Amino acid sequence: MPISFAGAVSVTAQANRDVAYGGTTLPAGIRSRFINNVNGITYHILEAGFESAARPCVLLIHGFPELAYSWRRVIPPLARAGFHVIAPDLRGYGPSGGTDVTFDDDLAPFTLLNKVRDMLGLVSAIGYRSVVAVVGHDHGSGVAGWCALARPDVFRSVVLMSAPFAGAPSLAFNTANDPPKPSASAGANIDDDLAKLPVPRKYYQTYYTTRPANENMWHPPQGIHNFLRAYYHFKSADWKENKPFPLTANSASEMAKLPRYYVMDLNKGMAETVAPEMPSASATAACQWLPEEELRVYSAEYGRTGFQGGLNSYRVNRDPKYSAELQLFSGRTIDVPSAFIAGKSD
Known part of the structure; x- marks a missing residue:
């Protein structure tokens, strides 16, 4: 999500004609x-x-x-x-x-x-x-x-x-002299385990590797601008439930304690996941770290390009x-x- 350093610099309202996007929200000198x-x-x-x-x-x-x-x-x-x-x-x-x-x-x-x-x-x-x-x-x-x-x-x-x-990922070491022994977790698949929970879930990075992900976020029911507003709000400190805590194990039951933007409901896309967390009109108007005019830069660019350029990186990272x-x-x-x-x- 966008980073913010509140008060780091005042943004001029005068158009900056030297930029490809965000000209009314970028300071002179950029x-x-x-x-x-x-x-x-x-x-x-x-x-x-x-x-x-x-x-x-x-x-x-x-x-x-x-x-x-x-x-x-x-x-x-x-x-x-x-x-x-x-x-x-x-x-x-x-x-x-x-x-x-x-x-x-x-x-x-x-x-x-x-x-x-x-x-x-x-x-x-x-x-x-x-x-x-x-x-x-x-x-x-x-x-x-x-x-x-x-x-x-x-x-x-x-x-x-x-x-x-x-x-960097490690290489197997000394296996010629000491063959590895199968562990109890060998073959375990966290995605399968999440899907078998009483309330079936899925890891967001797994979702990002799927074909429907781009279309779901690019053309969501709420529109791309409102999708991004809800997405960024949900992952920000403005969402009051964002109170990090350590998990006790790398297991599906522990991962299910994470917010749903990380561990989603199995049958929902990201657009449906973030929609219930759309901030109110008054909360949006009060948001100083991402005013509507600045959010429109993101929604205009992603509305033009879609998200697949970023999603392809998740696919690479999950491919052995x-x-x-x-x-x-x-x-x-x-x-x-x-x-x-x-x-x-x-």
Whole structure:
């Protein structure tokens, strides 16, 4: 969901004509650029602090369902602090890519390592051999983590927000001399277990891998603007039930304690899941971290593109064929300066 740093910068009501979207809600000093031929596609970026070529670079990577626009309150303070700040719309999001993304597209371009390749190509095209920090939020946290792990010479520090970095998958060790013994949980399938609960449930990331997910969110009964309002509200601190607590086991019964935006009812799509949590008109009017005018930037862009560009990344992450390539980095760790940030109600 969109990040917010309330009060970080005042947003001008005057149109910013240097941007591809959100022109009445983005501060002066932020501009758009389209960077051609970055790993085979055209990338759209928002940037500030570009006036001097000598400035150190900070790269900001958004999550799902987000845009580079999610960094609108973070970009200006970093630019004022002396950095050239670059926030791309990831492959398949917003104006980046320039073509419609479908469920039947080749998934290889959406792998984590290919997104690292995208980020390498982007900063190189803009004229940097390295960046002082790569910052990722939500899904972007995984991309940022892999940037730091795979190319610490380029990405000199990393900040991970909301989503912890799981690290490289391990390789089986010493199995030639000590064959592994089957465990009691071998073959267990959490998706099957969730579906067998008294109130059948499903994991949201599993749902995001299915063909109907994009259409359900793109053309929901309540309309895409109201869908996103309910979705972002449901996952925010404004929803009073967002009070995180540790689970005691990796089991279906424990996972069922999570909010329904994480563990959904089996027979519902995401549009139906979030609809009951639509905030009232007065609550919407009082929402300072995501006013209606700013939400319209998201609903207009996602209304134009759909969600499949982001959903394809969930499909890649759940497919062993693509995760196996990450074992090339088994045993490697993030060794550059790093930080993790999570919200109190996240």
